[in-house]
Amino acid sequence: MRQGQTDHVGKESPNLARAAEYVRMSTDHQQYSTENQSDRIREYAALHGIEIVRTYIDAGKSGLRINERAALQQMIQDVESGSADFTIILVYDISRWGRFQDADESAFYEHRCKRAGFRVIYCAEQFENDGSPISTIVKGVKRAMAGEYSRELSAKVFAGQCRLIELGYRQGGPAGYGLRRVLVDQNGAIKVELARGEYKSLQTDRVILKPGPHDEIQIVNLLYRWFIDDGLTESEIAGRLNGMAICTDLGREWTRGTVHEVLTNEKYIGHNVYNRISFKLKKLRVENTPDMWIKKEGAFEPIVPLNIFYTAQGIIQARARRYTDEELIARLRSLYQSRGFLSGLIINETDGMPSTSIYAHRFGSLIRAYQMVGFTPDRDYRYLEINRFLRRLHPEIVRQTENQINGLGGIVRRDPATDLLEINDEFSISLVLARCRILGCDRHNWKVRFDTSLAPDITVAVRLDQTNQAALDYYLLPRLDFGRPRISLAELNPVEFDSYRFDSLDYLYGMAQRTRLRRIA
Incomplete structure (x- = not known):
């Protein structure tokens, strides 16, 4: 029996159309259990x-990409090979087919099934998947919404993780050699030490690091002495x-x-550092520059003295300064070749x-170094450079x-967590x-996303110029x-x-100057 596939044994009804059902559940959406989907189908x-x-x-498979979804791959293979004993594919809804970040990718896999002569039916959707203009439009919207849900959820989860980091809690990953993960309750009291592979079971519990x-x-300290006093390389x-x-620690x-990780990771001096590497929405891993890191100093008990740690960093930096830019690029080019x-x-x-x-x-970034030796990763990273600028x-x-x-005499209160500004209590x-x-042909487009969770009375959309380096105008x-x-x-x-639309924010400032303001909403 193939992985992720089951047969239904029983008396066949030759007069009925034969179908296969496809069900998917991601670990963070238990309400869409495979049993519930199957019942509706x-x-x-x-x-x-x-x-x-x-x-x-x-x-337990994410819908962001097809790589880890063995059952969907197997179903498409069965469909295209001619070995399938069914002609219809039943799916609960568009999101169970996938939350692909590119809506065209979702359509591509459905098209492969239709091209092989199989009909795909979304049982819980309010439209018939009959190829009509209306169903095509609705499917496109639904696919985009499915992908957008994952993007918005990713942003909210990331913001929450950053907040927990700033409070001193550990967010994922092994503790590292010489350290241990410890579970604490909502009051900070230690509950138990977590073994490798163990995780918290209560939403209110948190994880911190402690000396091993x-x-x-x-x-660990001997390792530092070898590096500093004996001058040994990694x-x-x-x-x-x-x-x-x-x-x-991994055996x-x-x-x-x-x-090198032990010599450079600040967790050994008690600092909580997050976002050193990005891996959002199942995209390629990206090593972020230090200005993008989220850090809480003194979050844990250190096991390496500060002076020892920073001496090692000084040696590493001094070692780096011995290379000229030309030497660095030459070594990278040789490795690439x-x-x-x-x-x-x-x-x-x-x-x-x-x-x-x-x-x-x-x-400035690893991507720029790649470009200088002629290496282009599968993914276009230019937007990451723009993102760094936008964050600043x-x-x-x-x-x-x-x-x-x-x-101007106005009263402003800023929420430090969301940057929402409350003006004059109005x-x-x-x-x-x-x-x-x-977009091509010298056309440009700006997407404005409203933070509906904050429900601001006014959203000030700063439209950036073609270089994304300065404000063009304001809405x-x-x-x-x-x-x-x-x-x-x-x-x-x-x-x-x-x-x-306004060329400046003077109109907004004029609103703030008023002595009495009628609340907009």
């Missing part, structure tokens, strides 16, 4: 004279540890990269190669607006940045007139949009 089949002869199940066994702490230290039959041999591919892991595990942090520090620009604009209103504003997107959008989650702006817009 069977109700639909009974009402429409359909016999279900095959079941494909992806249990004394012998591991001694090894590879030489790894060789010594392996020669002493000392394994890493593996030490490598250049694992030693010999391996045919580049990644942070390949760079850090190659003897004689400077670490990825050196490249990111010297050239947004708080700057919020701060400027806050200072300007204060200077109305609230949220500032959002609208990135300029190039003051009241919630009463714009209750939708997002709008799209072009270079020329209808009057219902452009009536809210």
